[in-house]
Amino acid sequence: MAATDPTEGRRSGEVPPRLETRGLSVEFGRKHALDDVSLAVRAGEIIALLGDSGCGKSTLLRAVAGLEQPSGGLVLLDGQAMSARVPPEERGVGLMFQDYALFPHLTVLQNVRFGLHRLRADEADAVAKARLEQVGLADRAASYPGSLSGGESQRVALARALAPGPRVLLLDEPFSNLDRRNRDRVRADTLSVLRVTGATALLVTHDPEEALLVSDRIVLMRGGRIVQIGTGADLYRRPVSWFAANFFGDLIAFPTRCIDGAAVTPFGAFPAPGIEDGAPVTACVRPEAIGLGHAESGHPARVIRRRFLGPVVELTLAADGFPEPFRLTVSQETSAGEGDRVGLTVAKGAGLVFAAGLD
Template identity: 50%
Template sequence: MAAMLEFLKARTRSLTEAANGLRRKSPRGKAAVTFALALGFEHVWRRYGDTLALDDVTLDVPPGKVLCLLGPSGCGKTTLLRIAAGVERPSSGRVLIDGEEVAGPDRFVPPEKRGVGLMFQDFALFPHLTILDNVAFGLKFLTRREARTEALAALERVGLGHYAGEYPHILSGGEQQRVALARAIAPRPGILLMDEPFSGLDTRLREAMREDTLAILHETCATCIVVTHDAEEAMRMGDSVALMRKGRIVQTGDALDLYRAPKDLDAARTFSDLNEVPARIESGRAATPLGTFKANGLADGAEAVVCVRQGGVRLLKAGKGVPGRVLDTRFLGDVALVEVAVQGLDAPILARMRESDAPAQGTEIGVAVDPGAVLVFAALNGVSP
């Protein structure tokens, strides 16, 4: 146990260093360690009249782990979070905390007795309360003095102790997000639920806040579910990722597993920027102008989609590979996105590469594909793109 704590402390220090953009003059404290709780969903359904929001969801989150719940708007992510918190009841199925039923056919434990913290997307700070009182709001089980002490410690951990006596309106969006995080961790919940906590922040601040929040989660050791529609965020933050679609869990696993072996075409699109080339399966392989690739068990004669990750397209000198011509080059900072017309393809493809390696518009080139960047799927509804 001591060795594990030392490992977590070391990782926390490195993660915190990455969040330089969030540092303030006041020193940060250290988040109090909680007793992590396991969270489980067993065949959970949620209906709103004729609308099915959750469709037979079964999911387990081990103690102390961060699970990112990923999917498009309206897929049921927030509904599942609210059911875990006790804000809503499931239509059927069970929710378990450390193996004990807290929602189901035989029992319902109210939110305040679950040991669950909930961080909202809009932060939900009370404008008439000081920042310290906002953080202390959920510490009703302590005396006022004890609550203020715990709240101040949580504020110090997120670097805002010097704002304790101020009011929320003076804070930036990132600072309000940190106050909301301090309020969520102050009661030391065994489970922390975060509903798209970074969606309202600009890109640079969002990246820094992810790292700083992850450092705090590792310090507290709380079990955590983070709801997001951002695949990169899910891969960066989660010990595991659960992909949702239309109320169902489509696939779960660590980020690398989901990236390398997505279950279907929609899952692949979630985790990668793809070039999609139509193909027909012949002799167990998918033939395209870019090459012939293994068809992963698809039946001969089936319509298929060969997906080539943009980073897996190689641009060569003219005379090598498949003949092509550069149509456009868009610079995205350190990376360039190159649009290429390829002999034999009706539509151009896109290649990502270092800005310094990008060829000029109009350049005649050759095109090759890294086989490790290719995925082959059955066409959706039997129709290729």
């Protein structure tokens, strides 16, 4: 793919995105790890790169950093194209790896000031100490990495990545090595630091909940391509495909056809704009959009299993017109038990319709 003029189509005086990729492609042999990926990230924006293993999200991170050479397309930082001759250390990007990569023979303070060799020693110390203060580890400056907990190591790695004041911070699965309790706390602390410092960040994750929690926008990837870009609400409520919808939670699907601009389901007709009349479609609804009431107040269903899960109860239900039993999480105060008849309703506008099957 031919490289294009980075200023093409931009109005005079318009501030360029902090980070931009245009038609970015990376090949490993015959495999397209990235295939024509275009993305623009504004200054101060936190973007989550989301997808299954092997979808290209970490390759995109490495290509932005200069650790992988593109086979086509451009990487631009503040409107400046990064050629293969611009090494990672001159791009103004900060890297935070999954394993943190702290130097075990250096103190915490020495680790954080490692990338500040262009500053005088006293200036580097001052910057490093300020970053450690931001992540709440000023009192561990003289400690060595071997004495730190997983959460503390993560915060030292974050401080080190932020110390040089990078134009873009790149984080590759930064919370995956932490247990659930530490992950939630460290993730919240990290997000707070990123917001306070105004950092522009790309964060790789395979966890949809994490992407929703930390990002301004989500880039959902599959097979080296971008499937959809938008806010968490956009991807959850207005997914462009079955794959995008299913990535953010369970779906109850009804294979059917489009008739008069709608897909007929046990819950009634779901609008199907833009789909040809008579075309096969998959209509679906998320379980959390389904309401539970008296048998006469909605679509009839029967409880075939009830499980107590502490603050909530999980019901397994069977209903006419449903392809298989499905699970519904409700308040523990719900009285419906195994064998009871109930009525199902669905929230207005909750139906999703996709053409051409489950893809």
